[in-house]
Amino acid sequence: MPINIEMPKLSDTMTEGTLVNWRKQVGDEVEIGDIIAEIETDKATMEMEAFDEGTITEIRVEEGTKAPVGAVLAVLAEEDEEVSDSAPAEKSNESAEESKPAKESEKEESSASESPAPVPVADDGTRLRVSPLARKIAAEKGVDLKTISGSGPSGRIVAKDVEAAEAAPAKSSTPAASSESAPAASPAPQGILPSVGPDDKVVPLSSMRKIIADRLLTSKVTIPHFYLHVECDAAPLMALRKQINAQTADTGGNKYTVNDFIVKAMINAAQEVPAVNAAYNGDSIVEFANVGVSVAIAVEDGLVTPVVKDAQNKSLLTISQEIKDMAARARDKKLKPSEFDGGTITISNLGAWGVEGFDAIVNPPQAAIVSVGGIIEKAVSVNGEIKSGLRMNLGLSCDHRVIDGAVAATFLNAVKKFVEQPTLMLV
Structure with missing residues (x-):
């Protein structure tokens, strides 16, 4: 009997998905494990695998169309079924109404x-x-x-x-209709041009962009933010990084980024100040035993935050390799839903774009996000003498329901300590 290929639930928060691209078409044979389509969820665009084998006889959801979880996307005929030479006409499943059985839709057509x-x-x-x-x-x-x-x-x-x-x-070259016969225009939503x-250029919101908009609005409206900044001496970190990368270049080893060291500094600081590695839970605050660092990665249509899990148990090398791997797969839309779970604190680094410092928005349900600016060469006072130095701005945005100012300051200064004394991170 025919097998329905349904919209899968690819994340715990997913209610609908957008069918970005069909990899298989009507008449194509499908084997278990084949990639048959690309689905955009609320977190990323992911490949959908086939769990049955047979021949695609019908495609019901067109590319670029949204469908709820469980909606029939296509129909598969098993190998022992007879497949008609002329494939059935494609049926749109652009709304829940259009996924109704044929007899029901015929009844509707009579009305x-x-x-x-x-x-x-x-x-x-x-x-x-x-x-x-x-x-x-x-x-x-x-x-x-x-x-x-x-x-x-x-x-x-x-x-x-x-x-x-x-x-x-x-x-149109025809005269405009009179104002008496024209229907009253609906008021434009607040903040949108009339x-x-x-x-x-009108750019429809992708599922990812809609979720980003909703979550950031919720964060700013419901979370009482406050912000702290410190300036770090980045010269010791840059010197150590240069020394390590020079050695690994000779051996073909891993090349470390500044961000790798900042992530490691955050992890160590979160262990020293566990009250920051926490979340608001209504009538309680949860302090997490493990540190999960959500790393903000810019992709074509938004921002994704895959997680370095159980980060307190990982070396600088492992952390660096994981972040590189996740960043590459994020841009190729290859991340798995499970890789977004388990985050307890986030890092957002805009230093590569020449930004000196900024205030990030808390990534709920987490209570803190570290913002990293670029390393700037500037004049600094050292023992009463003006010298050239390398300075980096670190910011911290906090949920005040969970974290008080003194606790936040203690954590941020712990991050600063590890940045300015980077050998402590290698112990």
């Missing part, structure tokens, strides 16, 4: 109030390829489908094409 808009035709009389949801949205918003170029398979018009066309003002110009 004028629920039936989709008539299938449109182009000026030359040919039938336009339009998904049912796109027809429905176009009918509701008064969008002329003949003016839209489809981005779906074989030029099919899908919902996002209609929404993009509706967002951009239509160009109109979009023809030359403006």
Whole structure:
């Protein structure tokens, strides 16, 4: 019997996903373990493996379309099933309504109030390829489908094409309708421009960007932030790093970054001041036994924070290798959902972009995030003499429900101690 390929739940917080890319098409044979699609979740874009084998007979969700967890994405025929030479027409699953059984949808079509808009035709009389949801949205918003170029398979018009066309003002030579007959415009959401110009670019939010927006807004609104900064003497760290990297270059070993040392300093400081390695839990505060460092990594469509787990038990070499590996796989969209779990404190480093210092937003449910600025050469006073020195700004953003100012200062100064005396991290 046919096997439904469903939207998997790829993370504990995932409720829907976006089908970014089909790796297999109708008629392709699939074996267990094959990568059949790429799914964008609330944390990253991940590859979806096949858990059954057979031939794809139907694709129900188009590329670029969102679907809830458990929705049928495609249909697979087992090897002993007879597969028709002409593959079934692709069925859009762009909304929950369109995933209903065929008989139910036939009943809906008999009702004028629920039936989709008539299938449109182009000026030359040919039938336009339009998904049912796109027809429905176009009918509701008064969008002329003949003016839209489809981005779906074989030029099919899908919902996002209609929404993009509706967002951009239509160009027409006909006189504008009178204000009496025109419907009242809905007020623009606060903070959004009331109109979009023809030359403006409208970029739909990815699932990742939506989650980032929601979580950061929640963080700023619900968490009472406070911020601390210290300036560190980075010269000893840079000297030690140069010495170690020169030695590893001769042996083909690991090359260490400044960020590797800062992460190790954070881990050691969190062990000295465990009250920072904590989270607010309603009527209690949880101080974690293990240190999980969430490392902020910039990717094409946002920011991901994979975790170095049980970091207090790992050497500087292991930490450096893990971060390099995660950063590479993050940019290639190869991270696994489990690699985002277990974070207890976050580091965000913008030093490579020439930023001297900044205040980061707490990454809930954690209570602290360390912000790292670039290493700047500047004039400093040493024993009453002005000399050239290397200075680095370290910041700490805290959840005041969990961490008090004195505790935060103790932790930040512990990080500073390890940065200025980096050999202590090698003991």
